[in-house]
Amino acid sequence: MTPPRLLPRSTRRAVIALCAAAGLLLHGAARAAEGQLRIAQQFGIVYLLLNVAQEHKLIEKHGKAAGVDIKVDFIQLSGGSAVNDALLAGNIDIAGAGVGPLFTLWDRTRGRQNVKGVASLGNFPYYLVTNNPAIKGIADFTGKDRIALPAVGVSVQSRVLQMASAQLWGDKEFNRLDRLQVALPHPDAAAAIIKGGTEITAHFGNPPFQDQELAANPQARVVLKSYDVLGGPASATVLYATEKFRSESPRTYKAFLDALDEAAQWIARNPEQAADAYLRTGGGNIDRKLLLSIIKNPEVQFKVRPQNTLGLGQFLHRVGAIKHRPEALKDYFFDDPRIAGGN
Numbered sequence: 001m002t003p004p005r006l007l008p009r010s011t012r013r014a015v016i017a018l019c020a021a022a023g024l025l026l027h028g029a030a031r032a033a034e035g036q037l038r039i040a041q042q043f044g045i046v047y048l049l050l051n052v053a054q055e056h057k058l059i060e061k062h063g064k065a066a067g068v069d070i071k072v073d074f075i076q077l078s079g080g081s082a083v084n085d086a087l088l089a090g091n092i093d094i095a096g097a098g099v100g101p102l103f104t105l106w107d108r109t110r111g112r113q114n115v116k117g118v119a120s121l122g123n124f125p126y127y128l129v130t131n132n133p134a135i136k137g138i139a140d141f142t143g144k145d146r147i148a149l150p151a152v153g154v155s156v157q158s159r160v161l162q163m164a165s166a167q168l169w170g171d172k173e174f175n176r177l178d179r180l181q182v183a184l185p186h187p188d189a190a191a192a193i194i195k196g197g198t199e200i201t202a203h204f205g206n207p208p209f210q211d212q213e214l215a216a217n218p219q220a221r222v223v224l225k226s227y228d229v230l231g232g233p234a235s236a237t238v239l240y241a242t243e244k245f246r247s248e249s250p251r252t253y254k255a256f257l258d259a260l261d262e263a264a265q266w267i268a269r270n271p272e273q274a275a276d277a278y279l280r281t282g283g284g285n286i287d288r289k290l291l292l293s294i295i296k297n298p299e300v301q302f303k304v305r306p307q308n309t310l311g312l313g314q315f316l317h318r319v320g321a322i323k324h325r326p327e328a329l330k331d332y333f334f335d336d337p338r339i340a341g342g343n
Contacts, residue, residue: 034249035063037256038073039239040083041096042150043186044206045294046124046237049263049302050074050096051281052274056266058259066251078185079151080104087115093245094118094256098156099306102240103313106332107322114243117333118253119260119304120235120342126157127210128224130202131193131217138164138177138224145180147202148189152181156236156312157204157226163315164229174319193220206237207294208286215290233299234308235342246334257304261338264302271295306333306342 037059041047053059054074063070075092077083080101087095087105095101095115105115128147134140138161141147149157158181166174182200184192190209192200194216202223203213213220227233239260246253267274275291294300306329313326326332329342 034252035068035070036249037070037094037252038075038092039094039096040075040077040086040092042076042078042083043209044237045208045278045291046121046206047096048267048274048278048295049121049260049304051278052263052266053259055277055281056263058262059256062255062258062262063252066255068251068255070252070255079183080154080156081151081183084154087240087242088113093241093249095240096121096237097240098150098159098236099234099238099309099312100156100159100316101151101154102238103159103316103322103326103332104154105240106326107324109242110324115240116243117306117339118239118241118246119257119336119339120306120309121237121239121304122264122302123233123235123300123307124207124237125233125299126160126204126206126226126236127214127222128157128161128202128204129193129210129213129220130223131196131213131219132201133219135202135223139168141177141180141202143180145201146182146199147177147180147204148182148184148192148200149204150183150186152183153178157206159312159316159321160226160229160236161204161224162319162321163312164224166315166319167229171319174321193217207300208291211290211294212286215287227299230308230311232308233301234312235306238306238309241334243334257336257338260304264304267295267302304338306339308343310343 041050059072060070080097083095083097084101084105086092102117109115149155162174165176186205186209189203190213192198193203193213316322317325333339
């Protein structure tokens with residue numbers, strides 16, 4: 001084999017200088033990432049931790065304590081697919097979506113972007129609500145019905161409905177109701193259920209939209225509860241990020257988690273003020289009394305430690321929706337003392 005030819009010394013010096021300059025630029029880029037935080041959130045009171053953090057500037061507060069000025073941008077999106085696309089495109093740093101989209105992206109990015117969970121937003125019961133009097137359970141849906149949810153086959157609502165279908169008809173029929181699903185933002189879906197007279201006859205939503213539907217339309221009733229499908233209280237909505245963001249922005253990452261943890265404790269102590277914070281940060285047109293009843297609901301828990309998420313991930317692997325089987329929380333959530341002990 002012919003030995004490789006060495007470059008002339010002058011050329012080697014130039015290459016070394018260019019590499020050194022590139023290294024400085026890369027180091028500068030990594031450092032520049034500290035202090036930038038773009039967070040995608042969707043609709044509903046399940047994002048109250050972010051609302052409180054935004055209202056009280058908790059992320060900025062904890063950033064300054066760590067010696068970094070953090071510029072925080074909150075970006076409103078709808079549906080796990082849109083959130084996942086934004087994260088992979090580098091348009092956001094933290095994704096807020098259901099645990100279903102997290103499992104999808106964790107599975108797809110293993111060995112590459114290595115997307116994992118950052119924190120839970122709490123435990124919330126999700127209701128499948130219908131305004132069709134003929135529907136008593138999911139077996140009563142027909143081809144004439146349409147079920148609105150954030151993203152077909154990806155959102156946590158869609159995944160829970162698949163899990164319920166598998167429990168009723170067997171794993172081979174897990175996606176039996178996918179053909180009836182329609183992607184629609186929660187506010188629009190709630191309006192359709194309340195008003196009636198549209199092709200939308202059911203909505204798998206989240207608080208407060210499901211509660212508004214039940215309060216405003218006498219014909220609306222609950223067909224399915226997520227807690228019944230998942231076997232108890234569960235963290236249906238979570239936050240997640242790429243490994244690159246976590247490694248390049250450790251102080252920003254920690255400040256974000258510190259802020260979330262403080263927001264959770266503050267909400268538990270101040271439910272009335274938390275309701276006002278939600279209304280001020282774009283909570284929409286909702287009766288304050290109804291909102292407060294949701295925040296105080298014993299089934300609702302605001303906390304950053306995930307609970308009862310592993311079962312859904314293992315179900316998705318069992319039916320072939322994801323390739324890799326999660327065995328423990330550490331597989332799909334980043335390590336952190338506040339997250340440890342979750343499941």
